[in-house]
Amino acid sequence: MSNSTNPHFKKTAVIGVGLIGGSLAVELRSEGLTDEIVGIGRGRANLETALSLGVVDSVTTDVAQGVEGADLVVVSVPVLKIADVIRMAAPVLTPPCIIMDVGSVKKAVIDAVEPLVPEGVRFVPTHPIAGTEDSGAGAAFKGPFKDRLCVLTPTDNTDKEALEAVRSVWRLAGSNIVEMDAVTHDRIFAAVSHLPHMIAYTLVNTVAAAGGDETDMVRFSAGGFRDFTRIASSSPEMWTDICVMNSEFIVEMMDNFSSRLEVLKRLISRGDLDGIKEEFRKAKKVRDSLISEGWDEE
Amino acid sequence: MSNSTNPHFKKTAVIGVGLIGGSLAVELRSEGLTDEIVGIGRGRANLETALSLGVVDSVTTDVAQGVEGADLVVVSVPVLKIADVIRMAAPVLTPPCIIMDVGSVKKAVIDAVEPLVPEGVRFVPTHPIAGTEDSGAGAAFKGPFKDRLCVLTPTDNTDKEALEAVRSVWRLAGSNIVEMDAVTHDRIFAAVSHLPHMIAYTLVNTVAAAGGDETDMVRFSAGGFRDFTRIASSSPEMWTDICVMNSEFIVEMMDNFSSRLEVLKRLISRGDLDGIKEEFRKAKKVRDSLISEGWDEE
Numbered sequence: 001m002s003n004s005t006n007p008h009f010k011k012t013a014v015i016g017v018g019l020i021g022g023s024l025a026v027e028l029r030s031e032g033l034t035d036e037i038v039g040i041g042r043g044r045a046n047l048e049t050a051l052s053l054g055v056v057d058s059v060t061t062d063v064a065q066g067v068e069g070a071d072l073v074v075v076s077v078p079v080l081k082i083a084d085v086i087r088m089a090a091p092v093l094t095p096p097c098i099i100m101d102v103g104s105v106k107k108a109v110i111d112a113v114e115p116l117v118p119e120g121v122r123f124v125p126t127h128p129i130a131g132t133e134d135s136g137a138g139a140a141f142k143g144p145f146k147d148r149l150c151v152l153t154p155t156d157n158t159d160k161e162a163l164e165a166v167r168s169v170w171r172l173a174g175s176n177i178v179e180m181d182a183v184t185h186d187r188i189f190a191a192v193s194h195l196p197h198m199i200a201y202t203l204v205n206t207v208a209a210a211g212g213d214e215t216d217m218v219r220f221s222a223g224g225f226r227d228f229t230r231i232a233s234s235s236p237e238m239w240t241d242i243c244v245m246n247s248e249f250i251v252e253m254m255d256n257f258s259s260r261l262e263v264l265k266r267l268i269s270r271g272d273l274d275g276i277k278e279e280f281r282k283a284k285k286v287r288d289s290l291i292s293e294g295w296d297e298e
Numbered sequence: 299m300s301n302s303t304n305p306h307f308k309k310t311a312v313i314g315v316g317l318i319g320g321s322l323a324v325e326l327r328s329e330g331l332t333d334e335i336v337g338i339g340r341g342r343a344n345l346e347t348a349l350s351l352g353v354v355d356s357v358t359t360d361v362a363q364g365v366e367g368a369d370l371v372v373v374s375v376p377v378l379k380i381a382d383v384i385r386m387a388a389p390v391l392t393p394p395c396i397i398m399d400v401g402s403v404k405k406a407v408i409d410a411v412e413p414l415v416p417e418g419v420r421f422v423p424t425h426p427i428a429g430t431e432d433s434g435a436g437a438a439f440k441g442p443f444k445d446r447l448c449v450l451t452p453t454d455n456t457d458k459e460a461l462e463a464v465r466s467v468w469r470l471a472g473s474n475i476v477e478m479d480a481v482t483h484d485r486i487f488a489a490v491s492h493l494p495h496m497i498a499y500t501l502v503n504t505v506a507a508a509g510g511d512e513t514d515m516v517r518f519s520a521g522g523f524r525d526f527t528r529i530a531s532s533s534p535e536m537w538t539d540i541c542v543m544n545s546e547f548i549v550e551m552m553d554n555f556s557s558r559l560e561v562l563k564r565l566i567s568r569g570d571l572d573g574i575k576e577e578f579r580k581a582k583k584v585r586d587s588l589i590s591e592g593w594d595e596e
Contacts, residue, residue: 129518149518178518191505192519196526199497201581202562206555207489208584220427220447220476221490227525228494232585236578243566243574254563257504258556264500265552268541276541280534283499286506287530 006172007165009034009098013070015063015085017041017050020102020130021076023144025055027173028072040066063088072098079103080241083112086123095120098162100169102128104189105245106153106182114157122162127151127185128175146174153182190249197239198254200232304470305463307332307396311368313361313383315339315348318400318428319374321442323353325471326370338364361386370396377401378539381410384421393418396460398467400426402487403543404451404480412455420460425449425483426473444472451480488547495537496552498530 039056211217509515
């Protein structure tokens with residue numbers, strides 16, 4: 001791709017210098033997309049770390065002060081806080097500044113944010129699916145966005161030029177970009193990400209309660225339980241926010257799942273071998289087809 | 299441990315020369331615990347492979363012929379078939395032959411098998427939790443039983459000397475041995491192994507149905523969904539058998555799980571942030587405590 005199409009930002013403000021925000025700052029700098037990066041956050045210690053690592057050029061805990069004069073604002077805070085920080089930033093933002101968020105729920109974020117954005121300032125909703133769960137040697141040598149999907153969910157209000165600039169940023173960070181509407185996004189992620197987390201948390205609590213002394217039960221677990229429980233160590237705060245922001249689709253998927261589990265339970269109760277086997281075969285076929293379509297396995 | 303306490307078998311018959319049966323044959327031979335190993339199975343091709351690899355010394359598809367004169371019979375077939383093969387073997391077994399199974403359900407197997415065992419022949423029920431889901435370089439250099447648990451579930455009818463001999467076999471294969479009653483075993487494994495499989499199969503079917511074109515939905519999945527769906531590629535036949543053999547506890551655990559999931563769903567429906575967060579925190583605490591107690595993580 002020609003460098004002439006790459007966007008350039010004089011001042012980038014990153015609100016929330018965590019894994020996603022910090023990594024994106026590193027990518028922006030290494031790709032030469034920005035002259036200056038300000039890190040904004042609530043925790044002094046984390047900001048000082050980012051500063052000392054050279055991830056950002058300066059830091060502040062004051063959102064309005066940090067974003068002043070920025071032509072790119074990256075909002076990388078928990079989904080329930082995105083509108084709050086944009087409300088704090090809005091008074092000092094000037095056109096043609098681009099705001100992008102990286103939240104894993106999109107419709108509720110867009111609905112809350114769009115009315116807050118000043119005339120001429122351009123909001124682009126994004127959801128990078130960072131490879132934070134990658135393990136093994138290969139993962140250490142590439143950024144969290146490399147070869148991973150980034151979903152863009154523009155609305156009728158999204159400025160086309162800003163969308164193209166944001167697309168370029170993610171492309172240069174190594175992401176594969178997919179565009180879809182926010183509702184489709186939220187429904188898909190309710191199924192493939194949010195529902196598994198609800199299940200994982202619930203499974204751990206179920207086994208802990210069944211075992212009384214949870215450690216004793218888990219001693220006997222093999223890979224199945226271990227895989228399930230891994231995501232049950234995810235941040236309760238972050239996942240509570242996601243539940244609230246995408247409650248409609250999460251509840252829909254939980255209902256779908258519960259109905260199917262109930263059907264399977266009845267098949268087991270009445271010893272319907274053919275019925276049970278058919279359910280398992282259907283699932284195995286889907287899972288195996290994913291492998292044959294090039295899903296990467298450890 | 300002193301070699302004088304090691305058991306020795308003149309003729310070992312392994313019925314079902316798959317991963318577990320075949321690996322145990324290899325361990326028996328490498329530890330010098332047997333003079334001769336006969337492999338018994340239904341599939342000629344698999345038997346010939348085992349023979350050519352030196353896993354067994356001879357092969358046959360005839361159970362009675364294969365076990366004749368054996369002083370150790372290892373039954374490594376699907377749980378629903380264990381009683382059938384022991385019924386075929388019983389007429390030619392002579393005291394003090396030891397029969398051990400390796401099934402992942404114990405109470406139903408014991409109830410079916412004990413009445414079939416001839417006077418003086420000694421049945422010892424076992425469940426090795428093989429590390430077949432291990433990955434990475436380390437896994438290639440150790441057997442599937444090394445440092446893994448093996449559960450022994452003796453009954454009032456179990457011969458003490460036979461139990462000690464079987465315990466020695468598994469200890470020499472590298473297993474850590476735990477003894478418990480069959481009902482406790484079945485309840486624990488309903489929770490930590492069988493329930494996760496029911497959930498994994500059901501989750502895949504739920505997402506496939508929600509997506510219509512399942513591949514499209516799964517394209518957007520990250521680690522959570524991938525971890526869950528891994529065990530949904532398990533053998534439908536094997537898991538159908540397990541469901542039938544341990545239906546009571548599996549249904550109990552599915553009920554427990556469904557009730558908890560329903561509670562969580564209601565918390566989400568009514569936007570009860572504190573309630574949701576508490577559920578997640580409880581689960582995370584259990585999961586994190588497992589890590590701190592030395593659970594091995596990738």
